[in-house]
Every structure is written in structure tokens, then in C-alpha cells.
Amino acid sequence: MARIAVIGAGMGAMAAAARLAVAGHRVTVYERTETYGGALRRVERDGFSFDTGPGLLPLPAVYRDLFLKTGREPLEECVDLVQVDPSSHHVFADGTRVSLPNASRAGVVSALVETLGQDAARRWGDFLVRAREAWDRSRRPLLEEPLWPNWRVLAEREPYPAVPHKRLLRTRRAGTLAEVGAWELRDPRLAALLESHALAFGLDPRRVPASAAVLPYMEHAFGIWYVRGGMRELARAVHERCLARGVGFVFGAETARIVVADGRAAGVEFRDGTSAGADVVVAGVDHHRLERMTAHRLYGDGDVRPGEAGQGPRPGRFTVLLALRGGREAGAPHRTVVHTPDRSGELDFLAGGAEPPARPTVTVLRPDDPALRPDGEHESVVVSAVVPPGGRWGEDGVAERFADRVVEAAGEAVPGLRERVLWREVRTPYAGDEETGAVSGGIPAPALAAGGGRFLRPANVTPLPGLYRVGGWSHPGGGLPHAGMSGALVAGLIVEGPDFRGSQ
Template sequence: MARVAVVGAGLGALAAAARLAALGHAVTVLEQAPQVGGKLGWYARNGHGFDTGPSLVTLPQLYRDLFAATGGPLEDAVDLVRLDPAVAYRFADGTRLSVPGDAAAVPAALDAALGAGSGAQWSALMARAAAMWRVTEQPFLRSPLAGAATLARLARSGSDVATVAPWRTLRGLGTAYLRDPRLRTLLDRYATYSGSDPRRAPAVLATVPHVEQAFGSWYVRGGLRRLAQAVAQRAVEHGAVVRTGTTVEQVLVEGGRAAGVRLAGGEVLRADVVVSGADAAALYADLLPASRPTRRVRRDLARSTPSLSGFVLLLALRGRTPGIAHHTVLFPDDYDAEFDAVFGVGRHRGAPQPVADPTVYVSAPDDPATRPDDDSESWFVLVNAPRHDPAGGVDWDAPGLADRYAQQVLGVMARRGLDVRDRVRWCVVRTPADLERDTRSVGGSIYGTSSNGARAAFLRPGNASPVPGLFLVGGSAHPGGGLPLVALSAEIVAGLVGPA
């Protein structure tokens, strides 16, 4: 039996804690916030409740695997509801598209909304994405990152390399398959699932819409925070100790290996294994002492492009919106201008800034747990935003900026047909600076590093650190961000640590 200290209580860290506790290890989870969940947060006030992070579950089988490995069915712990429609899109030209939850019905819906042939174009792209998924799932997503060896696994055949097309961007893949610019815009959106720019992100991100459509989009009744709570409960049932309100200030390294953690206030918790669910950049910059073994990882992090962040409005609304989907996406006229502003490239080279005309994502779950009565709604509104960087980019703490930008976003929504300004009971604004403070993610980068560039995935920190006994889970480590991938990171780490 190993003593395991888990830094953070995000979903990846909790999943690792549950798996390791079920394997017989003595696990202690240390979370700075007063509750578990990390970015899978919850905000409640006056009967209104909001998921403040992810708003859907894809690849639920990964969580079924987690719960099966730790003692019981997922459906016994949470109430999963399949979304139909999965998402509703509104394009800049006024076109509306409702994507069915059943993948078989998607081509017909595309033809009806965008014109004959649109469904066939999308189906051809999804067939390519399914092939990409088959090639990469086991050798990359489900395996530890191992530099050249990982590349060798992926390059085991020339046809596999041609399928993945590592030299091609997501934008380039869309251009090759999709003639309708609205379809290309829809595909571009999936780069943001890893905090990336579709013009630089790899084509293999086309697997994201494939997974979403093939395996469904799911909601957890009562809010996705219940998934984090259920995973934490599973860890506790196997003997894990969860300490909230406990900040880790340093990962201790003695004799060249991880030896435990030092907490705020000076308490030292000895451990044989440390699993960090903290942002990888924060771990290597702030929690670990500089050393020769970690030099390469620090260099790779410095060379990577940080992921985008998000600017959020939590809107407590009077009344109900007829026909509003669980997820609605309002696209701008110029999507490229959004990525230029967020990443400080193109027309905004070197000067990231809030997006003037952003894509707006609205999550409006029809769930009594999120509202005080049946004449109310609780909307989580997100726009892509540059990270908090007072020294070289946007200072989201600048006086008045957050409030001005909140009004700008509400105005954008009104121009695109969702004017709720006269229905707002109250609004809470959450900026990238708030996300950084709440989760210790550097600059509020949602996914740590982006997938911008062909080598980005291989610059992402591996699950086994260069320090023996120290492992990484969560969205900033391999294989990346999002609820499915953080579950895989936990599975990989549990395999690396092994049974007691």
C-alpha cells in the first residue's frame, strides 16, 4: 500500500483518487476550494443554480468504466439524460440549424437547414473522423505519452499516418470536405473544445464532433457538479480522505523523488506517490523546485501556446424562452477575427484583446434544480476570451472592463435574436482572472496549453513526470482537456502506479 497525496479535486484528480483507493492505496485529496469539482463548478443564489464549467458529458462509457472499476454502475450514482437536440446553431446569415441527438438523423437535418448535399459532405467528413478515432484512441489517448515512442506507435503504418494527416489543420480538413462555409464554421468550433485556433489546430480534432455525435451528448440532472460529487463519494467509500479548504504550497522532492507535499501553514504530508491535478504550468513553475530533470518539460511549456480562456455571464432570468435548446451557439460574421483577438495573431498580432463580435455559447438546461420556479431560467453564457495577462495582454481586473464587456455581450446576443436584457433579475460576471484565482490555472487558461501546431499534443506534459513518484492528471496533462480526456488521464495514472 502506497501513501498517495492528490493535489486538487478536479474531476481528473478525483477519478485518479477513486481508482487508486479502489486499488488499495491510502489516498488523501487536498483541494484549496471549499468544495470538490475544480472547473466543474456550481454557483447558486436565490434559487437559481448554474454549472460554471462543462455543460455536457460525452463518451459516458469512460465514466461507466470508472464507476465499474470502483464499485458500481454510473447510473446508480447520477441521472444521465441524453440531449436531443444536441445543440442549436444560429449563423450570421440568419440560418438556424438544430442538430439531432441521434447521429443517424444529422444528415437530413443538415440538408433541411443548409441545402441538399450538406448532409453528405458532413457524413464523409465524419467517416474520416471515425477512422482517425480508431487509429489514435488506443496508441495515443489511452496510453502514456512517451515522446518518440508515442510517435512510433502512431506511425505503425503509412495508411494510419495518412488517415490522421498530422501535417493538416482542422481548417484545412474542413476546406477539403465541406463546400458550405456554414459547415466549415461548425467544424471550426470544435477547435475551441481544446482551447485552440482551427487554423493551427490539428485535423485530428475532427474526432471531437465524431465522438459527440456517435456516443451522444448527455446532461446530468441536477447539474454536472453531481458527477464530481459522485466520483468523490466513490473515492471516500474506498477509504480516501478528502480535505477541502487545504492549499498545497509545495511538492516535496527528496532523494530525487516525490516525497509528499507542504501545505499552507507549514503542515507536511508525507507520501510515496503524489498525483497532481493542478495546472501543469503552475505545478512546474510554482509547486516544484527547479531541477535538471524537469528542465525539458518547463521548456516545452514555455514553447506551447496557452489555451484560450472564457468570459462568463450567469444570468438569472424572469420568464421562459419558447423552444430554447439546452445548448445554443450564436456565430459571428467573421470567425477568424475572434481567433485573431483571442490569440493575438493576424490583425491583432502581439496584442490579444476581448473579442468585439464573439461567438456566444448559451447553456439553458430545462432542469428544476437550476431555477426557483417554472417562470424562471438560469443561463450560463460563455464567450471565448484571451487569458488574464496584465503584463503582456489583457488585464481582466482593469476597472470597469468586466462590466463593460458584459453589456457588450448582452448586446451581441440581442442583435442575434436572443435579447434578454429586460428579463435579467441579476447577473454574475466571471472573467479569466476569476478563473485563475479560483482554480490556479495560469491566466485562466481553460485547458492549460492549446493544440495549436502539429507538435502541440507532444509538448503537453506527460502523466509520468520526470520526478519519480510524481504523476499528472487533468486537462493540462496528456491526453488533454474535456471530461472524457481527464477520465483517461486518471486511468493512465492508475495503471502507472499499479495496485497496492
Template sequence: MARVVVVGAGMGGLSAAARLAALGHAVTVLEQAPEVGGKLGRYARDGFVFDTGPSLLTLPAVYRDLFLTTGDALETVLDLVPVDPTAHYRFPDGTEVDVPNASRSGVARAFDEALGAGAGAQWTSFLQRAGRIWDLTREPFLESPLDGWRTLAGLARSWDAVRTVAPWRSLRGLGEQHLRDPRLRMFLDRYATYTGSDPRRAPAALATVPYVEQVFGSWYVRGGLRLLGDAVRDRAVERGARVEAGVEVVEVLVEGGRAAGVRLADGRTVPADVVVSGVDAAQLYGGLVRAPSAARSLRRATPSLSGVVLLLALRGRTPGLAHHTVLFPDDYDAEFDAVFGRRGPQRPVDDPTVYVSAPDDPALRPDDDHEAWFVLVNAPRHAPGAGVDWDAEGLADAYADRVLAAMARRGLDVRGRLLWREVRTPADLERATRSPGGSIYGTSSNGARGAFLRPANRSPVPGLFLVGGSSHPGGGLPLVGLSAAIVADLVGPA
């Protein structure tokens, strides 16, 4: 039995804790915030309840495996329901389309009906290519520890495999190869933001993101996605893990060349045979432990985008409102230019894509005559002096007004129904989660080398491992869960 300290109780840390405790290790989880869950947050006020992080679960097999591996099935503790349609999309020309859940033929029909005959065939052709990429990359790139360029070298033995994955091509470039309709290309571009990236620079391999969503479905936890975090925490505790909140780790201790525990802000030390870091890799390598090579690699990577969030308490109900609504702008490239500082410095997006999550869930509203909306727009990181200072006086409220006005221009005006709003900026996200600049996914996947610059699960310090969205294989609930499974395999049974 090893003594394991998990630093950070986000979904990566909690999932790793549950798996390692089930393997027989003595696990202690230390979280600096008052509550566990990390970016899988929740806000409640006046009977309105909001998930403040992920709003849907894709690839649920990751968490089904976690629960089966550690005890009872996921469905014994949570009510997992499909989201259908997955989302309602509105394009700049006024075209609207509901994308059905887990039905490739249904998606093709929806595109044909909304965009014109032949659009469905274009998307089907693209999705077939994405499926081949998924088959080739799933095991070596998502379910196994990253082994640098050697991981890619395994694919290089087959020219057909290399040609399929096309590591030299961007997601935008792959879309242009298969999709003639500009609205389909816009639809595809949005999936780059699932990893905090720019579709013009993100690799073509991200085609697997819409493939996974449309093949394995989109799911929601009745009562809110936050309940998934609570359930994983409970499973970890049931298997014997100890979880402490409000405890700040200030140093990973290294003795004899390997991780030996952690030092807390109050001066106490917690000895360990294994340390699992669930904090942002930039925080880990920037101050908690000395690992010069890992720190240099991080500095070469492009940080992921962040976001501005509006939590809206609304009176009345919206006829025909989908669980998710996406309102595209006239100029999508201008959005990515602003967020990543191209054609000028990083700046708030003038006319952003607006993403609305509004589950029809009685548990999230005071009564049936009200709605709780989570609204997200992409934004550059908080970077006072070097980019956008989201703490600048008046900026947050002024930008929230701009977002509400953009929604109104695109046919979703809720300003007359607004009871109150809560605005959260990248600066707020940084304070809440210690994610530098409020980057949602750590580093982006921008550039051909982006995936290989993402910190590996096994650190350069023996006995120190990384989980969570800033480490391999990336951000989002499924990949975070996979990082925990990888680390549990690396540590092994007691």
C-alpha cells in the same frame, strides 16, 4: 499499499483518487479551495442554480468505467439523460439548424434541410474520415501514456495511417478538404475551442471531437453536471480516500531523487510514496517542484484560451429554447485573432461567438416561470502588463453589456427579462482554480507539436504523476477521466 497524496480535487484528482483507493492504496486528497470539483463548479442564488464549468458529458463510457471499476454502476448514483438536440446553431446569414443527438443520419438530414441538398453528404464524408482517425488514435493517443514522438512513430509504420491522420494538416485544412459549405466549416471550427485552440493551427486529429459527440452522444446529469463531481468524490471516500478542502500545498517534497510527499502552507508535511498532481501543470512545474526540462517544454507551448461567463437569472420562459444554443459571428477568424494575439495584441473579442447553456431542469430554477442561463464567450487569458487585464476597472461589466447586445442582434434579446447577472472573467477563473491566466485547458493544441508539448502523466520526478486537463491527453470531462485511468495503471495495484 502505497501512501498516495493527490494535490487538487478537480475531476482528474478525484477520479485518480477513486481508482487508486479501489486498488488498495492509502489515498489523501488535498484541495486549496473551500470546495472540491475544480472547474466543475456551481453557483446558487435566489433559487437559481448554475453549473459554472462543463455543461454536457460526452464519451460517458469513461465515467461508466470509473464507477464499475470502483464499485456500483454510474446509473445507480446519477440520472444521466441524453441532450436532444445536442445544440441549436444560428449562422451569420440567419440560417438555423438543430443538430440531433447520437444520430449520424439525423445530422445529415438536418444539414440537408437547413443548408441545402448535399450538405449532409459533405458532413457524412468528413465524419467517416474522422471515424478512421478515431480508430487509429484512440488507444495510442488517448488511452495510453504519452511517449513523445515515439507515439507518432508507431503510426508512421503505415503510410495509410499517416495519410488518414494527416499530422501536417490543421483542423481547418481538413474541413476545407471535405466541406464546401462555409457554414459547415464554421460549425467544425468551433470544435477546436473544446481544447482551447485555434482551428487554423489545431491538428486535423481534433476531427475526433465532433465524431465522439455525434456517435456516442451528448449527455446531461439531471440536477446539474456538478453532481458528477460530487459522485466521484463520494466514490473515492467510499473506497477509503480522505478528502480535505481548504488545504494549500506549496511544495512537492523530493528525497533521494523521488517524490516523498508535500509541504503545506501552514508548515506541515504530508509524507507519501506517490504524489499525483491535479493542479495546472504550469503551477506544478512553475513553483511546486523543480523539473527544468518539463518547465521548458511548457514554455514552448501556446496557452489555451479562456472565457468570459455570464450567469443570467431571467424571468419568463423562452419558447423553443434548446439545452444549448450557439450564435456565430460574422467573422470567426477575427475572434481567434483576438484571443490568440494575431494581427495585433491579445484583446477582448469585438463580436464573439456566444454559447448559451439553459437546461430545462426544475432543479436549476426557482419555479417554472424563470430560467437560469450560463453564457460563455471565448476570451484571451488574464495577462496584466502583457495582454488583457481583466481586472481593469469597468471592463468586465462593459464587456458583459457587449455580449448581451451581440445576443440581441442575433435574435436572442433577454435584456428586458434580466433579474440579475453574475460576470466571471479569466481573472476570476485564475483566482478560483489557480489556472495561470485562467486558461481553461492548460495548453492549447495549436501547432503540429502541440499534443507532444502537453505534459506527460509520468513526470521527470519518479513517483510524481499528473492528471487533469493541463496534462495528457487533454481537457474536458472525458479526457480528464482518461488521464486518471492512465495514472492509476502507471501506479498499479497495492
């Protein structure tokens, strides 16, 4: 039985902790804040409750597997997991609206036929077939296996089977997600639908490889789910599963240094000067913090490094929490994406080289959940937009002015929004910085194949024996399912050793 110190109580770290405890190890989680869950936080005020992190769960099988492997009670006995239908409603720049059924390719195509026409719907259906092929080719190495030592094969091989396209007397294949939209979908509304899945993680579709087609495919194939009471309930359930398996938690314990002895990780030292010994250290923190914690090399000569993986400061999420008077109208969609009329301006803004667009793309979450509102005559709504890293949010009026633009855009999704607002709370990316420790509250993106390896994430194993990486800043990247899978990979590597080849 090994003593294992886990740094951070994010979802990936807790997933690893629960699995390691079941394997017989003595596990203690050290969290610098006063609670668990990483980005899965909750704000409560005046009877209203709001999720401030991910508001929906794709690929719930990852957490079903976690609960299956760590106890008798399945996930559905620990949380009230419900499928969201429609999975999303979209308001495009030209005013066109479409609701997409959950986990139904035929239903999605039918909905697109009614709104965008037969040809557009056929092109989207054909795209989903190609996206499935990309998923089948990349799913195991990118989600279910430790990062290959010869990861450059993933970096160089594009799994998306782009169709030939004649351009300027040459036949070319789409190499980026933007080219897939322009050359294969050939409709600005379909392109906006496609690109919104990358934008949600702060990825620029003009630069992200075509393999990012797996992001919309995951949603269409496996559905989108919500946890009654708010997504924070998923974090609560995972935390309780950890406690039931004997995992210890120490909150308010900020790790300052990883102790190294005899050439391997041997414990953690905290900001107050105290320390705790360990045989293994699992770090669920971003690479900037991890580098400050140890003077040891964290990357071998052939490893994916943060620079190569595009893991500099990442775009963050700007969120406005809205307490509304008046009940939610019948049939209102849970999630609406209101697309910007200024795509180029928005992408330049996210790249850090322009002013924000007059109306950014926003995601509006309106759960039909009595637990989130004081009564049926009120509604809680979360509106968010992705913004570039840094930003002058602390300057007088900057955050409030951008919040005005975000709320104005959200008015396309919520009838009479302006008149219904009782109060609002503005959360800049720096709130995420405080809660998760990520620089500027950056959003970790999922690992993607191709792109020269710039969209892969560093391996879970480090060159320092006994030190492992877990969570969204390591393989297989960000997002709730990816975080849960990183916990499974790290636990497998520790329990079974370097010959571990991934989940079955």
C-alpha cells in the same frame, strides 16, 4: 499499501484517488480551496443555480467505467444522466439555423439537407466518415494508453485522411482544421460548425492540426449528456465515491512544495509550513504551479515539454450568468452556438493581437431542469465566450462592456432576452484562476496527434520517481472525459508499474 498524496481535487485527481483506494492504497487528497470538483463549480443565488464550468458531458463511458471499477453502484444510480436532444442548435452568421440530433449521423445529415442543401449535407457526412478514421487511428494512444516513449511518431503522423485538393496547379491535402473546412466542406457555415469544436477549447483552427476532426466526431458518435441538477452533481458523485472507498480529503491545504528524499517524492509541504509524508505524490495542478513546487527536473531530454505542447498561458472562458423572468419556451434547445459574423477578427482576438469582435461566438446553455430555477416562471441561462489569456478585465468597465456584447449575441438564442433579465453575474477567466489555479483561468485542451507534437501533453510519469501528473494539463489533456481517463492511466501506472499499457 502505499501512502499516496494527491494534490488537488479536480475530476482527474479524484478519478485517480478512487481507483487507487480500491487497489488498497491509503489515499489523501489535499485541495487548496474549500471544495472539490476543479472547474465543475456551481453558483446559487435567489433560487437560481448555474454551472460555471463544463455544462455538458461527452463520452460518458469514461465515468461509467470509473464507477464500475470502484463500486457496486453504476453511474446511473448515482446521478440522473440524460441525453441531450438536439445535441446543439446553431445560428450562423447569415441567419441560417439548424438543430443537430444527438448521436445520429443520419439524423445530422438529414437536418443539414433541409437547411444547407444536399451537397453541403453530403460533404459533412463524408467528413464524419474521415473523422471516424482519424478517431480509430488515434483513440488508443491519445486516450487509453500512457504517452508513448516514442511520442514523436504521434507528433509526425497525421491520422486524418485528408482528401486531395487542387490549389494553384498543385495537389495538396489539408493540414489544419481550417483547411479541412475551406477545402473539403466548402461552405462557411459548415466550416463554422467544424471550427466551433476547436474554439470551445481556445484552439485556433488555423493552427490546430487536421486531427482535431476527432472533436466533432466524438460528439456525433457518442452523444452529449447532461446531469440533472447541474453538472456539479457529477463532481459530487465522484467525491462521494472517493469517500466511500476511504479516500481522505483535506480542504484549505495549499501545497507549496513537494518533499524530495533519497531522490524521490516523499510527501508534500503546505503553505502554512506543515507537511505530510507519502510514498507517492499525484499532482493534479497545471505545469506552472507544479514547477514552483519542486526544484527537481520534471521533464526528461526526450519528453513532451509544456512549451512544445502549447501549454503556455491558455485562453480562458468569459461567462455571464443570467437570471431571467418568464419560463423557458417549449422545445427550446439545451445548447445553442451563435457564430460570429467576423471570423477573422475573432481568431485574431483569440491570438491576442486584436480588439474583441463586435459580436463574439457564444455558447448559450438553457437546461430544462427545475432544480436550476426558483419556479416555472423563471429560467437560468449560462452564456460563455472563449477569450485570450490575460486581458484587462480588472480595468473599469472592461468586463461589463464585453458582457454586453456576449448578452447581445445570446439574444439570437433566447427570445426577448434583453427584457427578461432580472440580474446578471459576470465571471471573467480570473474566477477560474481562483478556483482551479490555472494561470489566467486557462482552459486545458485535449491532446491531439500531428502538429509536430505541439498539441500533445506531458506524460503522466515524471523524471522524479514517485511523482505523477494527472488532469487536463497532462496526458491526455483537457475535457471531462480526458480528465477521467488521465485518472485511470495514473492509477494503472502506480498499481501495475511502468509496464502498464493502458485500459482494456
